[in-house]
Amino acid sequence: MRISTFFYTLKQGVRNIFRNRWFSLASIMTTSACLFLFGVFFAIMTNFQNIVKSAQEGVCVTVLFNEDTTTERKEEIGQLIQARPEVRSIQYVSAEEAWDEFSADYFGDEYSVGFSENPLEHSDNFEIYMQDVSMQSALVSYIESLDGVRRVNQSAITANMLSGMNSLASYVTIGIITLLLFVSVFLISNTVMIGISVRKEEISIMKYIGATDYFVRAPFVVEGVLIGLVGSLIPLLVIYELYNRVIAYVADKFQVLDSLLHFLTVGEVFSTLAPITIGIGAGIGLVGSVVTVRKHLRV
């Protein structure tokens, strides 16, 4: 491509935007509105998933041994459990540690009073934290089948509820994002269609002169991508401004749930949201302009 063609393309792309300023504004607003909804929804869902995830991380399965289980066997069991893919981490808690923890929780500093021996002598155990709590029952039945294991403690209700919430969130996310994308594509292609019909004659003149499809299309693509980019930056700025305020408001209103509500920082949300939104914006602009111009290129 010649430099003159490149600059011509850029210049015409930008001029097109201003020449059809009402159409451009309508396209930018439509894109912005759709991507704003997308962004808000994305922020809510990632936070929700983060809350569920941190709750899941606290759920653990405890493995207690038979009194006659040897230390070697316990180590073996530990390795077998460690090897399971659903296990995130495993930690051995000795009888002393178990008693220290228990007594500190229930008696405070004066726990040693009245106990000459460790009442939890046979309560040394493994604490297992999982990658995915939905796999808990499978893991539990596996561990129960191992020799030397007396009992496995689990909180089935918590685990089921959390994994249920997690999959519900995933379904809702997929559903709403699909719906939003459909609405965006419909609205945006409508707006682009109106804009392009205005320039139908211009395209046919270019074609009669002997312009290649590429030459005709390039300024429209520049225009579409620029509109898409501006349309994606506006909602990002708005969400960026609103995010911390909303988080502060929610945290303030639901102080009771303070320990449960682990919100992501605006930086964490934007590290994913910004590239996705900008990508979708530019992508919608690109696809929209290419598809709509193509119809008029067959002259």
Add this chain to the structure above:
Amino acid sequence: MVFTLKETVNTSRKKKKTENATDDIIVLDHVVKTYSNSAHALNGISLKIKKGEFVFIVGDSGSGKSTLIKLLLRELLPTDGTITVNGMNVAKLRRRKIPKFRRNIGVVFQDFRLLKDRNVYDNVAFAQLVIQAKSREIRKNVPMMLSLVGLAGKYKAKPKQLSGGEQQRVALARALVNNPPILLADEPTGNLDPKNSWEIMKLLEEINEKGTTVLVVTHNREIVNAMKKRVITMKKGVIMSDEEQGAYIDED
């Protein structure tokens, strides 16, 4: 700075012309064009146009003139028969070769078809951008072409600020700036008063004298009769007459 037409002649084309003076630049061989739901728009037309000829194509509406133009520009494909333009079989052109093919034919329309948002200079320069001419050449060729059609002083004007005659001159400059071997004018004087019509026809004649093959589709009886050029008369999709130094034939 005033340029004369002589200075703008493409010498290489002139050379070719002298080497191969009898070559036909446009050949139609038993061309049939049928639209999906009607009778033949063109019904087995055969004709040859030599390089450097000046030809009028006349006929009432429905005679097939517009279809002929669309076929020559490869906007439509013939249903049957072959069309050869500047050595290229139009029906066998691949889609991506069409733009390059069209650069052989400068085209002027009744309604001028200028880009309304661009000034005179940009309208003409656009044709050069399309063929990816160098910026230096564009800066040289566009003013030259504008003074040729007598619009050097109005290069900044937008089409809306020009008279019909002036707009048609801009269209002519745009059609010729890339130096095509063929100029196709579809009712070029249809929207012009007699004075402007004559000026445009004089320009076309000058252009033809310098080697460009000129095809003019027109209804203008006075001009056709006065210019004593080859006249092809069409009626209902067939050629009724084809005469050197012919005249406009009345239907009635």
